[in-house]
Amino acid sequence: MRRRTFFQQVGLAAVASRLSPNFVMAEKMFDDQSRVIKPARLREGSRVALIAPASSFSEEKLANARTNFTNLGFTLVEGKNLYAQNGYLAGTDTQRLADLHEAFANPEIDAIWCIRGGYGCTRLLPHIDFDLIKRNPKPFIGYSDITALHLAIHDKTGLVTFHGPVAAANFPDATLRHFRAALMEPLSEYAITTPDQTAELPGDEFVPFLIAPGAAEGVLTGGNLSLLAALAGTPWMPSFRDRIVCIEDVGEQPYRIDRMLTQLLQATDLSRAAGIALGVFSGCKPKGDGPSQSLEETLNDKLGGLGIPVIYGIPFGHVDLQATLPFGINAALDTEKGSLTLLEKAVKE
Secondary structure, eight states, rough: OOHHHHHHHHHOOOGEEEEOOHHHHHHHHHHHHHHHHBBBBBOTTTTTEOOOOOSOOOHHHHHHHHHHHHHHHOOEEOTTTTOBBBBBBBOOOOHHHHHHHHHHHHOOOOOEEOOSSOOHHHHHHGOHHHHHHHHHHOOEOOOOOOOOOOHHHHHHHOOOEEEEEOOTTTOOOHHHHHHHHHOOOOOOEEEEEOOOOTTTSSSSSOOOOEEEEOEEEEEEEEHHHHHHHHHEEETOOOTTTTEEEEEEEBOOOOOHHHHHHHHHHHHHHHGSSEEEEEEEOBBOOOOOOOOOOOOHHHHHHTTSSSSSSSSEEOOOOOHHHHHEEETTTTTEEEETTEEEESSSSSSBO
16 A cells, blocks of 8 residues: 555556566555455344355254344344255255345345355355445355355455354354454454463364464455365455465364365465464364374474464464454464454444
8 A cells, every 4th residue: 555655646656567566566455455345333233144155054053143143232134044954055055145145135134144154155156246245245254164255255346254253153252352343343453362371271272383483464364274275276266465364274184284285375376475374273183093294293394484474373263262353454463472463443333
């Protein structure tokens, strides 16, 4: 943004195309950010649509979601096809897509919250009406398989979306605090930090570790590693260049994490990211007695030599203690401080 201001002040915008590739890229990054759309913040009483764009859910998850709506003061509006089932999917693609479109189109709906992830969102991507979403910007919340919708929606519309707890998640105090700071009581310069060394952690996978030191700023993006790998080579995979990329996964053995990171490094510009913030990789230890790298060795091997700051253990992922990450806003990563700081408010008053 500062470079664009410089162009305007000295009258060089007309010759920007003759400048070095780095200056041209800076102009493109400004253009990308100039189209960012921030939705209105949520309040007690906000009418929030509950949808299932991926897998179906249990009665227990539905009960959790209803409790969360009540505790947050939201009015629950169920998608028309919320209870549909189609094998491992929460209804047909047509039904799930209809609930997504209706939630954005309905002027009485203030936000859209996914009840769970699972599988199925990538099937919807070719059929999404992105113009409809752009005309009706609202907070869109979820994680895991919802990664596919986050990346596609922001890339095609500029809408800031929220990689955060699904509606059926548990909400311990820290998770609730992060959620409110992103969506309800918006804060700028809001720091999300790795656990203190003296903190009592639920398991070894929560212990943070430094992969590559340094600090960087950039637009926040990323999501679930399996979905990022699945999107590589598709029209819905955005650029990672000069961005802070957040990555997490669950239940994957180190060799599978190696394979997916290798795919991303070979098929995308992940190596040109400004920095990488790794979340909690729950259940990703080696299994069986065969030879294997550890999770830490795998992540160091694949990401430690990129020449950019990388840290493991930022609190997000398939865990209860989870930050809400607004994809599309500017953030700062400081690996030595163990912090990911949201530099601006993600919603409008």
